Amino acid sequence: MSARKIVFTSGKGGVGKTTTTANVGAALAKAGKRVVLVDADIGLRNLDLVLGLEKRIVFDLVEVVEGRCQVRQALIKDKRFDSLAILPAAQTRDKDAVTPEQMGKVIDDLAATADYVLIDCPAGIEGGFRNAVAGAAEAVVVTTPEVSAIRDADRVIGKLAERAMPVRLIVNRIRPDMVRSGDMLSVDDVCEILSAELLGIIPDDEEVIDTTNRGEPIVLGEGNRLRSIYEKIARRLEGELVPFTNLDTPGFFGRLLGALKAG
Amino acid sequence: MQVLQTQDEQTLSASTAALGRAIVITSGKGGVGKTTTTANLGTALARRGARVALVDADVGLRNLDIVLGLESRVKHHVLDVLEELVPLEEALVRDKNSSTLYLLAAAQTREKDEVDTDKMIALVQSLRERFDYVLIDCPAGIERGFKNAVAGAQEAIVVCTPEVSAVRDVDRVVGLLGNRFEPQLVINRVRPHLVRKGKMLSVQDVNAILRLSLLGVIADEPEVIVSTNKGEPLALRSDSPTASAYHAIAARLAGEDVPAPTVEYKESFMERLGSFFGGRR
Numbered sequence: 001m002s003a004r005k006i007v008f009t010s011g012k013g014g015v016g017k018t019t020t021t022a023n024v025g026a027a028l029a030k031a032g033k034r035v036v037l038v039d040a041d042i043g044l045r046n047l048d049l050v051l052g053l054e055k056r057i058v059f060d061l062v063e064v065v066e067g068r069c070q071v072r073q074a075l076i077k078d079k080r081f082d083s084l085a086i087l088p089a090a091q092t093r094d095k096d097a098v099t100p101e102q103m104g105k106v107i108d109d110l111a112a113t114a115d116y117v118l119i120d121c122p123a124g125i126e127g128g129f130r131n132a133v134a135g136a137a138e139a140v141v142v143t144t145p146e147v148s149a150i151r152d153a154d155r156v157i158g159k160l161a162e163r164a165m166p167v168r169l170i171v172n173r174i175r176p177d178m179v180r181s182g183d184m185l186s187v188d189d190v191c192e193i194l195s196a197e198l199l200g201i202i203p204d205d206e207e208v209i210d211t212t213n214r215g216e217p218i219v220l221g222e223g224n225r226l227r228s229i230y231e232k233i234a235r236r237l238e239g240e241l242v243p244f245t246n247l248d249t250p251g252f253f254g255r256l257l258g259a260l261k262a263g
Numbered sequence: 264m265q266v267l268q269t270q271d272e273q274t275l276s277a278s279t280a281a282l283g284r285a286i287v288i289t290s291g292k293g294g295v296g297k298t299t300t301t302a303n304l305g306t307a308l309a310r311r312g313a314r315v316a317l318v319d320a321d322v323g324l325r326n327l328d329i330v331l332g333l334e335s336r337v338k339h340h341v342l343d344v345l346e347e348l349v350p351l352e353e354a355l356v357r358d359k360n361s362s363t364l365y366l367l368a369a370a371q372t373r374e375k376d377e378v379d380t381d382k383m384i385a386l387v388q389s390l391r392e393r394f395d396y397v398l399i400d401c402p403a404g405i406e407r408g409f410k411n412a413v414a415g416a417q418e419a420i421v422v423c424t425p426e427v428s429a430v431r432d433v434d435r436v437v438g439l440l441g442n443r444f445e446p447q448l449v450i451n452r453v454r455p456h457l458v459r460k461g462k463m464l465s466v467q468d469v470n471a472i473l474r475l476s477l478l479g480v481i482a483d484e485p486e487v488i489v490s491t492n493k494g495e496p497l498a499l500r501s502d503s504p505t506a507s508a509y510h511a512i513a514a515r516l517a518g519e520d521v522p523a524p525t526v527e528y529k530e531s532f533m534e535r536l537g538s539f540f541g542g543r544r
Contacts, residue, residue: 013292013293013403014403015293044291044292044404044431044432046428049431091435095405123402124323126375146488147329147491148330148491149294151324151326178485184489184492185492206454206462209426209454209462210457210462210463
């Protein structure tokens with residue numbers, strides 16, 4: 001039984017591919033799945049930082065491809081979960097150090113002993129994108145409710161369609177107050193433009209910056225509302241039908257007003 | 264229309280007497296605000312009376328046209344010019360708001376590998392003959408698109424956010440830019456309340472690692488998202504602190520003595536950061 005091979009991509013950079021890959025991966029591992037996260041951003045790796053594993057890197061993806069080590073030696077097990085591991089990208093090499101064929105083989109090797117292989121794609125649609133997509137069977141496109149991000153996501157969805165790859169969408173960094181005031185596109189707007197199946201809606205949360213800087217994915221912490229949102233995305237990937245969280249909950253004054261009116 | 268034409272002719276007439284400055288705006292990491300910075304800095308420079316050309320080097324994923332609200336006016340793109348299908352003057356789109364600001368859009372349905380680096384250098388050179396500033400909006404990453412965007416530039420502005428991952432990527436890019444450049448730093452999306460709580464790197468933290476000349480600091484404001492979606496750069500407004508920050512950057516770039524950008528001191532995250540920024544090559 002081979003693993004699900006899913007690439008997390010977006011076109012535009014900085015929309016949350018790496019944060020999403022780390023947190024969805026951690027949520028799947030918490031649910032008992034064997035998960036390998038692959039950083040395909042050769043030269044600009046960051047997945048190791050987000051998981052706080054940067055000091056434990058010995059070998060990397062390029063060294064695996066060049067036969068300098070076994071893929072198993074390059075895997076870093078997460079300190080919090082035995083069932084979560086990452087294959088780091090090389091930091092001082094170029095993306096053309098790896099071919100799509102080589103990438104496909106590494107992903108297949110990893111898939112033999114895992115339930116999920118999640119591939120963190122670099123920004124753009126150049127060689128790094130082609131490599132990251134080469135080994136995957138499914139894609140998750142991450143976007144934010146901004147015109148530029150949606151235009152890039154649209155372009156990427158087109159590229160994935162050329163490969164007949166199934167695509168699901170995560171809309172990241174939604175600010176319900178801005179949607180309400182008409183200053184931000186809503187999730188419905190985004191889904192309509194991109195016409196892709198929705199996998200998750202993630203609100204904008206300041207704490208993400210801090211957890212990223214500290215190398216502690218939100219899913220592994222306590223108390224943050226995003227934790228259950230990532231866990232629901234993991235369950236949806238598992239095939240469960242999980243209703244979407246209603247982000248449009250009124251604030252304190254809104255509730256107060258509602259209560260007064262109801263009274 | 265006649266008036267517009269005359270103005271175009273004036274702005275676009277080539278002169279080798281004094282070449283303009285070609286500046287690439289780059290970062291490594293995506294989504295840190297390269298395009299927003301390019302559009303606003305270009306607008307601010309044009310407000311000072313400078314002739315400015317903005318070049319979108321993100322072939323295949325262009326966005327500078329959207330941020331400027333010019334997407335429906337783009338007829339030709341960089342590759343059309345490089346392949347000599349249209350003259351440069353015809354491909355330049357004049358900005359709606361600033362009469363000395365022009366956009367050269369990227370091709371949306373082509374690949375970055377199709378851009379010939381030598382031709383890109385020549386294109387930037389001919390823009391320098393016509394404009395005081397040529398700002399090149401670099402794509403994310405360090406692949407072919409980055410190399411092409413950097414090739415024709417003499418100066419570099421690196422945009423960074425106060426995040427460990429962005430700092431690491433900028434550090435890598437500064438190394439790749441090499442000794443030909445003395446990159447200047449813009450720190451974007453600073454949230455002072457988070458810095459105060461110790462939940463975000465401070466300007467000082469970021470530049471303790473990068474050690475670059477600080478060109479500007481921009482706060483994280485929701486109005487940036489709104490202005491991007493509307494296609495109206497914030498620098499057009501007079502009532503916004505973010506706009507003032509861009510105008511200060513433009514003044515500093517023009518050589519004016521502007522007070523240093525706000526620097527808040529906060530010693531946090533440093534132990535962790537020290538270990539993986541071992542040094543750049």
